């Protein structure tokens with residue numbers, strides 16, 4: 001439930017600290033108008049020598065590169081410093097002239113921390129507990145508010161309690177939202193039937209990887225895998241069974257291509273695409289062989305198959321040493337051409353793209 005340090009925007013915090021300081025300063029003129037000269041001196045000491053410098057130090061701290069990591073503790077400390085300097089003013093005004101300086105300002109400081117700086121619940125709890133203890137000590141030692149001492153204390157407790165409930169609700173709401181967002185993000189990336197990348201994710205990841213490989217000069221190999229006579233399989237065994245075959249193909253490809261840089265995706269229907277980086281030509285041929293061989297091992301009956309009597313697939317692939325001229329569309333087009341050739345060769349086989357290959361589709 002904690003705040004992710006990456007989500008703390010130092011610029012926003014800085015702006016808020018300036019707004020806080022301006023609000024604080026705007027009260028000065030009004031407060032001074034109700035204070036006598038000796039009390040004005042105390043008041044100005046608290047504002048000009050304590051609170052505003054604390055705000056300024058806070059402002060400077062937000063420039064630290066590691067500030068997001070100490071945001072919670074910093075806000076808590078800064079606000080407690082403001083709250084206790086206010087307690088100091090209350091005590092001084094009372095001791096000097098029995099003047100009842102209002103305590104409500106301290107509540108505003110805490111609410112600012114809770115809802116404007118949006119500190120997390122655990123930090124808010126510490127902040128509220130310490131300021132409440134401070135207020136209790138003040139009231140216990142100085143009967144500043146006379147008969148209203150206990151009522152005022154009760155009011156402060158209730159305000160803090162309401163504030164804490166608010167923080168808790170915001171925090172748990174945000175946490176649920178974050179989880180839902182994560183789930184949505186995952187759903188937008190993953191194909192629901194096969195649990196591998198969908199076409200959109202494949203496109204983006206392929207483009208990113210191609211750009212990276214252009215800089216490093218790595219090799220890339222794109223395999224297009226297509227289940228054979230799948231329409232007939234569906235017609236004979238039903239769509240539900242057909243779905244299971246599609247899932248199995250995805251599972252087998254995911255097990256074969258396990259590198260973090262490998263992209264295994266459902267290209268559409270019963271067609272899959274795999275992008276792999278930094279393999280040799282021999283390795284790519286072995287991988288294509290493996291994709292075909294896996295169905296041989298499974299030996300799942302397909303009585304309507306034109307060729308073998310069991311489920312098979314065809315593979316077209318294109319191997320390329322990437323350079324600045326490499327184009328995604330061209331690479332895929334070549335792998336696709338190789339796949340058409342594999343189908344034309346009688347299915348259940350793999351074909352590597354050759355420069356002299358003509359479009360047989």
Ligand SMILES: Nc1nc2c(ncn2[C@@H]2O[C@H](COP(=O)(O)OP(=O)(O)OP(=O)(O)O)[C@@H](O)[C@H]2O)c(=O)[nH]1
Nearest residue numbers: 226227228229230231232234239242243269270343
């Ligand atoms: N069960 C199931 N079938 C699908 C899905 N997506 C596409 N298909 C079916 O896959 C079949 C693909 O048929 P075709 O494109 O004619 O290809 P094919 O019958 O495999 O023939 P070749 O590719 O030439 O071997 C169609 O019947 C689609 O309905 C799916 O998610 N589940």
